[in-house]
Amino acid sequence: MSQPESHTAYILHRRPYRETSLLVELFTEDAGRVGVVARGARKPRKGATPLEPFRPLQVGWGGRGELRSLRGAEALGAPAGLRGEALYLGFYLNELLLRLCARLDPYPRVFGAYRETLAALAHGGRDQCLRLFEAGLLRELGLAPDWGRCGRCGAAVDPEQSYAWEPEVGVVCPACTGDPRPFSGRAVCSLTGGGGADRCERREARDLMRTALAPHLGSRPLASRELLRSVSRGDGSKENP
Numbered sequence: 690m691s692q693p694e695s696h697t698a699y700i701l702h703r704r705p706y707r708e709t710s711l712l713v714e715l716f717t718e719d720a721g722r723v724g725v726v727a728r729g730a731r732k733p734r735k736g737a738t739p740l741e742p743f744r745p746l747q748v749g750w751g752g753r754g755e756l757r758s759l760r761g762a763e764a765l766g767a768p769a770g771l772r773g774e775a776l777y778l779g780f781y782l783n784e785l786l787l788r789l790c791a792r793l794d795p796y797p798r799v800f801g802a803y804r805e806t807l808a809a810l811a812h813g814g815r816d817q818c819l820r821l822f823e824a825g826l827l828r829e830l831g832l833a834p835d836w837g838r839c840g841r842c843g844a845a846v847d848p849e850q851s852y853a854w855e856p857e858v859g860v861v862c863p864a865c866t867g868d869p870r871p872f873s874g875r876a877v878c879s880l881t882g883g884g885g886a887d888r889c890e891r892r893e894a895r896d897l898m899r900t901a902l903a904p905h906l907g908s909r910p911l912a913s914r915e916l917l918r919s920v921s922r923g924d925g926s927k928e929n930p
């Protein structure tokens with residue numbers, strides 16, 4: 690039997706499958722999202738690499754079709770070390786990838802951004818790194834052409850202006866649209882790493898991302914958003930995604 694190819698991967702989700710197996714959604718660097726059956730994994734043998742989220746893995750699989758068969762998983766490093774709220778934010782990233790990325794469509798840049806964002810969350814990062822991830826994800830999926838320019842006329846985003854959002858067009862400048870334009874140029878600039886946004890701008894950036902993501906997430910609420918709402922109730926200093 691030939692050796693299966695190996696892939697760098699993270700686990701996005703897992704659930705019981707039949708009597709003893711797990712159905713695991715992988716996010717891989719070179720093949721995108723891949724669904725695999727991990728046979729017998731509900732009672733792993735001693736010393737087996739745990740099939741847990743936020744740990745980089747080297748995996749192989751066999752078979753064809755929608756669901757592959759997992760053929761080995763080795764840890765490539767320690768888990769990202771997400772605790773408390775950061776853990777829920779990690780689940781939020783996973784849910785975005787599950788909802789937005791089709792299976793077997795590779796997005797190596799999103800994979801790299803995911804790895805960096807997990808590390809940032811583990812080190813106390815929050816709003817800014819989440820917004821950068823969301824903005825990059827929408828750009829890589831072709832759902833937001835360019836965060837630095839008006840999607841209609843191509844003029845660079847001006848921090849002193851205000852902007853509207855149009856699906857599949859992107860941010861739209863005052864010359865190309867009327868009111869309302871609910872997003873300040875500073876909030877938009879923060880999505881490309883442009884400087885520290887104040888609390889009001891962070892909220893606008895969060896709202897812009899929610900608006901931009903909403904049509905692509907489906908009607909079912911994100912479980913991670915509900916969880917975050919319940920753990921951060923009463924703490925108005927942070928913007929939940």
Ligand SMILES: [Zn+2]
Binds near residue numbers: 843863
């Ligand atoms: Zn314009």
